[in-house]
Amino acid sequence: MTVIPMTTDVPHQLIVITGPTAVGKTSLTIQIARHFFTEIISADSRQFYKEMRIGTARPSKTEMKAVPHHFIGHLSIHDPYNVSRFENDALSKLEDLFSKHHIVLLTGGAGLYINAVCSGIDELPDPDDSLREGLKELYLKGGIAALLDRLKDLDPDYYRTVDRANPKRLMRALEVCITTGQTYTSLRKNKPKPRDFRVIKIGLFRDKEDLAKRISDRTDAMMAEGLLDEVKSLYPFRHLNALNTVGYKELFQCIDKEITLSQAVEKIKTNTRRYAKRQMTWFRKDEDIRWFHADDVEGISRMLDAGCWMLDAG
RNA sequence: GGCGUCGUAGCUCAGAUGGUAGAGCAGAGGACUGAAAAUCCUUGUGUCACUGGUUCGAUUCCAGUCGAUGCCA
Numbered sequence A: 001m002t003v004i005p006m007t008t009d010v011p012h013q014l015i016v017i018t019g020p021t022a023v024g025k026t027s028l029t030i031q032i033a034r035h036f037f038t039e040i041i042s043a044d045s046r047q048f049y050k051e052m053r054i055g056t057a058r059p060s061k062t063e064m065k066a067v068p069h070h071f072i073g074h075l076s077i078h079d080p081y082n083v084s085r086f087e088n089d090a091l092s093k094l095e096d097l098f099s100k101h102h103i104v105l106l107t108g109g110a111g112l113y114i115n116a117v118c119s120g121i122d123e124l125p126d127p128d129d130s131l132r133e134g135l136k137e138l139y140l141k142g143g144i145a146a147l148l149d150r151l152k153d154l155d156p157d158y159y160r161t162v163d164r165a166n167p168k169r170l171m172r173a174l175e176v177c178i179t180t181g182q183t184y185t186s187l188r189k190n191k192p193k194p195r196d197f198r199v200i201k202i203g204l205f206r207d208k209e210d211l212a213k214r215i216s217d218r219t220d221a222m223m224a225e226g227l228l229d230e231v232k233s234l235y236p237f238r239h240l241n242a243l244n245t246v247g248y249k250e251l252f253q254c255i256d257k258e259i260t261l262s263q264a265v266e267k268i269k270t271n272t273r274r275y276a277k278r279q280m281t282w283f284r285k286d287e288d289i290r291w292f293h294a295d296d297v298e299g300i301s302r303m304l305d306a307g308c309w310m311l312d313a314g
Numbered sequence B: 001g002g003c004g005u006c007g008u009a010g011c012u013c014a015g016a017u018g019g020u021a022g023a024g025c026a027g028a029g030g031a032c033u034g035a036a037a038a039u040c041c042u043u044g045u046g047u048c049a050c051u052g053g054u055u056c057g058a059u060u061c062c063a064g065u066c067g068a069u070g071c072c073a
Helices: A025-036 A061-066 A083-098 A111-119 A129-154 A156-161 A167-180 A208-225 A227-237 A249-255 A261-284 A297-306
Strands: A012-018 A040-042 A103-107 A197-205 A289-293
Touching: A012 A025, A012 A083, A012 A111, A025 A040, A025 A061, A025 A103, A025 A297, A040 A083, A083 A103, A083 A111, A111 A197, A111 A261, A129 A156, A129 A167, A208 A227, A208 A261, A227 A249, A249 A261, A289 A297
Parallel strands: A012 A103, A012 A197, A040 A103, A197 A289
Antiparallel strands: none
């Protein structure tokens, strides 16, 4: 029997499985996890919430039993949460898991969250509720112009490069400047943080028609499973950020009689397609991702079993 | 069968008293550092149903054909 000793010269490996929504990450990741007798960390910013089960395509009970999953349903929609917290939570969970496994899997479709785990994000202050309220107020009263005015003062460099039409970006930058007394620009180092594990990123793709079909089928399946009831039960909380989510917001509109049920279902499908598209534009930029067709289990296994990726610098 | 209305971008529709056309949605591309399934940006050439006629010129006017639809029979 060969036991690989847990020493520093054998690097821990984080295998990241990513790709657009509905591409088939869940089942493939479970297969790989079983192959390596390891566990899965989810980087899916909506599967975190315990109240959102059907609409987020959470892995089934059987699937979760087959392989331990982490960060699925561990939060309530009422809990404030963000990437930075996820970075911390995931890192400490990884430390724990790496004491038992050489290889751990991370899967999900939120590129920002994955990057936070793999290379970290800058130290910036968490949002402050009352300040955020104030900025929202400023925006409502004075519009984008008011935000821009303020930013021009507080961080002229960022003012030059921001997307000036994006209120959320502007408000966040202002928030950081005001709470720290420093410019947002100066705090954004954009330097990867060292990690004591290696990362390999696997991207799953499918052609457009195939993905669209899967999205459509999955949406129908969610409806058959009772999405509408799930959404109804969350209706009182529809203004929470967690519920500003594809599959939920459209059905809220239906409950509000703004659109019909079949219109809502169609809208869920097109919004999911658009989400998948946005994910792809994010992932395309990431040169570390090795792409495989989502059905190419053979190819992925071959690559992983060859183990040559373990020798990659990283 | 008669009379009327309509036929313009993938969809819903606007428009030009005749000089080959434009919105919304969809689609496509992009951005992205604590709200990220979020938020935001860019992007519109299409036999203007078909066939003739009038005209320097017709998608626009006229006639016919076909299709849709409404009313009357």
